[in-house]
Amino acid sequence: MKLLMIEDNESVSEMMQMFFLNEGWDATFRYDGKEGLETFLASPKEWDMITLDLNLPSLDGMMVAREIRKVSQTVPIIMLTARDSESDQVIGLEMGADDYVTKPFSPITLIARIKALYRRSEIIETSMAAKEDDLSFDIETDHFKMNTKTREAYLDDQRIDGLTPKEFDLLYTLAKKPRQVFSREQLLELVWDYQYFGDERTVDAHIKKLRQKIEKVGPQVIQTVWGVGYKFDDSGVA
Known part of the structure; x- marks a missing residue:
């Protein structure tokens, strides 16, 4: 794995460098938001993972994440x-981060989050490479269809644009079992591979962004089941 860590605290970077080396990862460190963004933009396809501090000099993490997402919708980002503010964490996810870790954090926790996110991205890339010429739909109803090879989703033949990898995986997990209610804990385990380290706000933030993108093309098909979780249901689409 080639990892870019944008973190202004050199002590944190030095600590994580030892853990990254132990995992055999090739890590590059930048201590300034503008410098980190420029490093990414110089070779966007080079990076397998980005860890991004929220509070950075020159350019804060929110702006860096937003600029990265303009270039790449697929590179995994952990903020x-x-x-310990819910609003900051939700905004970070809305700006394009796939996950967040709150400081002070355990290096083992961060490593576990990176591995889970990277494992997901590898599965996606392998599937796309093996079946890139397969244009059949994995899910198809009267109103909705998804292709996991092309990573496209359609509602009444209108493509839902701008889906991040996690948003696509979340939609696929819900849609492949329509009307089944998933708790936030279940979605964390199925989509993020988190059994012990998850935070339910991660799910809520991604659901919010996913709904906004769906509503640009048609009626809402992700429904909240209060006190339980979320479900996919397109039976009410006219």
Whole structure:
């Protein structure tokens, strides 16, 4: 794995460098938001993973994440934040981060999050490479269809644009079992591979962004089951 860590705290970077080396990962460190973004933009396809601090000099993590997403919708991003604020974490996810870890954090926790996110991205890339010429739909109803090879989803033949990898995986997990209610804990385990380290706000933030993108092309098909979780249901689409 080739990893870019944008973190202004050199002590944190030095600590994580030892753990990254132990995993056999090739890590590059940048201590400034502008410098980190420029490093990414110089070779966007080079990076397998980005860890991004929220509070950075020159350019904060929110802006860096937004600029990265303009270039790549697929590179995994984990945001690191010293703030234990729900609003900051949700905004970070809405800006394009796939996950966040709150400081102070255990290096083992961060490594586990990176591995889970990277494992998911590898599965996606392998599937796409093996079946890139397969244009059949994995899910198809009267109103909705998804192709996991092309990573496309359609509602009444209108493509749902701009889906991040996690948003696509979340939609696929819900849609392949229509009307089944999934708890946030179940979705964390199925989509993020988190059994012990998850935070339910991660699911809520991704559901919010996913709904916004669906509503641009048609009626809402992701429904909240209050006190339980979420389900996919397109039976009410006219």
